[in-house]
Each structure stands twice: as C-alpha cells, then as structure tokens.
Amino acid sequence: MSEHSDPPFSKHKASKSSLQLTHVSYPPDPTxxxxxxxxxxxxxxxxxxxxGYFMSVYDTxxxxxxxxxxxxxxxxxxxxxxxxxxxxxxxxxxxxxxTKVNLEAMDRFWRLYGIEQSDIDVLLENRQPASAPKND
Numbered sequence: 189m190s191e192h193s194d195p196p197f198s199k200h201k202a203s204k205s206s207l208q209l210t211h212v213s214y215p216p217d218p219t220x221x222x223x224x225x226x227x228x229x230x231x232x233x234x235x236x237x238x239x240g241y242f243m244s245v246y247d248t249x250x251x252x253x254x255x256x257x258x259x260x261x262x263x264x265x266x267x268x269x270x271x272x273x274x275x276x277x278x279x280x281x282x283x284x285x286x287t288k289v290n291l292e293a294m295d296r297f298w299r300l301y302g303i304e305q306s307d308i309d310v311l312l313e314n315r316q317p318a319s320a321p322k323n324d
Contacts, residue, residue, distance in 0.1 A: 222307060231301050233311060240281025241294050241311070245301065246273045 221234030230246040252261045252271035261271070268274040277286025280294050289297070298308055 220311065222311065224303070231303070233298060233303060233307075235311060236281070238281055239279040239284030241291065242279040242281075242284055243277070243294065243297055243301070244274055244285070245276040247275060248273055250275065 220236070221232060224231045224233075228248040230248070232244045232246075233242070235241050246268075250264050250267050250273035252264045254261070264273070265271050277284070278289045278294060278297055279286060280289060280291055295308070
C-alpha cells in the first residue's frame with residue numbers, strides 16, 4: 189500500500205515522532221481542545237458544552253487561496269463552506285458541526301486517526317465538570 193493510500197494519522201503511519209501536538213487548551217477555557225498536525229493534515233479533538241466530544245479533520249491543501257483561479261476556490265468551498273479545508277466533523281453533544289455520533293463511534297474515530305490512548309485519557313479526564321450529567 190502506498191503512503192498516500194493509508195488514512196491520515198492511521199496507526200500504521202502515525203508515530204510519536206510524526207504526530208505532533210500543536211495546541212492544547214484547558215479549563216477555564218470554554219472548550220478543552222487538542223490540535224495535532226502531520227504534514228498538511230490537522231486533527232482537532234476536544235470537548236465543549238454544546239458539541240460534547242468532537243473531532244474535526246482539515247487538509248490545508250483544500251484551503252482557499254485568493255491567488256489561485258476561481259474554479260479552484262469554488263471546489264474548495266464545495267468541500268468546506270468556510271474554505272478552511274475541513275472535510276470531516278463529528279460530535280457527541282446536543283449541537284455541533286458535522287455528524288452526531290455516540291461515544292463509542294467517537295472513540296473509534298480517534299483511534300482511526302492515530303490519537304494516542306494517553307491523549308484520549310487526558311481528554312476524557314479534563315472535560316468541563318459543569319457539563320457533566322447531573323444526578324439529582
């Protein structure tokens with residue numbers, strides 16, 4: 189299988205040396221989020237009050253560029269309405285961007301994109317306490 193035929197961040201291609209954590213936010217930020225980059229691909233995972241757990245995948249090669257011809261940008265906008273190269277979004281909460289999934293599916297997506305178990309554990313431990321279901 190060629191290097192380009194494997195999904196981005198797959199366990200086969202991602203390693204600690206190639207998967208680079210580039211951004212982390214913690215409470216009291218309204219959203220806990222981690223951003224990873226590998227080449228042109230960026231994967232963002234996190235937790236917020238509205239979206240619950242979420243994951244977004246971006247490819248910078250699909251971002252609009254005002255210096256290119258209009259047909260290129262039109263195609264980029266057809267992939268992502270914001271023109272930022274986002275092509276995959278999932279969430280577990282009450283509202284979000286993309287497709288709503290359950291936590292089991294989200295866990296599978298995290299693993300498919302090579303997110304390390306230790307990072308998943310940090311995400312699950314650091315979600316906003318105010319967002320936790322209340323047992324009254």
